[in-house]
């Protein structure tokens with residue numbers, strides 16, 4: 001078999017066999033196929049697409065390019081959630097402890113913030129001492145002891161994805177539904193899970209800006225995951241404004257803690273309740289999703305979810321006292337309100353611009369090797385649909401370097417739209433594909 005032949009085959013819109021797909025991925029991961037040939041194949045896939053069989057084969061080949069965890073010795077269903085990323089999305093910090101408090105095993109491997117979107121690992125690292133770099137052996141031990149562990153990508157899991165993603169980034173081949181599907185699922189399925197809840201974001205702050213594009217991705221993820229023997233649901237959820245009010249690492253941890261205690265913003269609470277109910281439903285097949293929503297409420301009300309979060313933090317060397325005293329989280333030195341230029345109703349909050357404002361303050365990174373400031377970011381004082389008076393704060397900015405405030409203000413100036421009448425409501429969950 002020759003890689004150039006397989007590139008030609010895909011260029012001419014012919015499907016590759018399972019053996020051919022495995023050959024490409026195995027040889028490329030080993031360094032036996034050069035980047036230029038793989039880049040040509042990626043571009044052929046970008047234009048020609050992959051059949052569902054080819055996408056499933058690619059997912060499996062990428063998953064098997066490294067270790068695949070076998071967690072079968074742990075009692076309880078192994079269930080995870082993946083989000084395609086957004087602004088203010090701190091749901092993992094809430095639903096992972098709730099699901100673990102219900103007896104599920106949650107082996108969560110997450111990413112870092114990049115560009116305007118946040119990342120779970122940076123949020124967790126805002127908790128003093130929290131270690132996201134467990135070895136796989138310690139990850140397994142933490143899962144056995146606590147039921148949940150949250151770590152970063154390791155070299156051992158799905159190495160093909162790391163190599164391929166870097167090449168896609170350089171060759172304009174990221175935006176391909178089958179390639180995104182294989183990339184996301186290969187990493188998640190290598191965690192050894194039985195079921196996966198997918199939060200596919202749609203809107204101005206999301207990777208997929210239109211409902212049509214987000215639906216195509218959600219359908220592909222759901223059907224390929226199911227084809228690979230997992231229980232998978234994909235919720236299409238709104239990212240046209242940030243989720244919740246806090247954007248920035250420590251600020252988001254504080255908001256997640258409030259939500260774990262039954263407070264927190266309405267949209268964040270509602271979304272966590274829905275996503276967790278699906279996780280619990282997959283873990284206890286006899287129950288309905290509606291019954292599991294009630295179980296979510298009970299785990300929050302009883303304090304079991306907050307207690308589980310304390311235990312997760314302590315197991316990963318963090319300071320669990322942040323759950324009771326958020327002032328132990330890093331605090332920014334400067335605060336400044338961003339006033340409304342007009343009176344009326346808040347018609348839009350461009351999530352992407354808010355993400356860039358937070359990044360300008362130092363909460364995010366342009367390149368993966370950049371560091372982030374855990375304390376900085378912003379809190380939205382108004383959400384879409386709320387009434388505002390001229391001069392009332394729309395947001396409060398938290399900064400450590402005052403010279404960064406001007407750029408953040410510029411981003412915010414283009415983020416808010418005020419109208420004389422309230423906008424029509426948008427759903428939080430656009431669709432659920434199961």
Ligand code: URA
Pocket residue numbers: 165174179180181183184
């Ligand atoms: N996120 C991933 O993990 N992979 C992609 O290809 C795109 C987004």
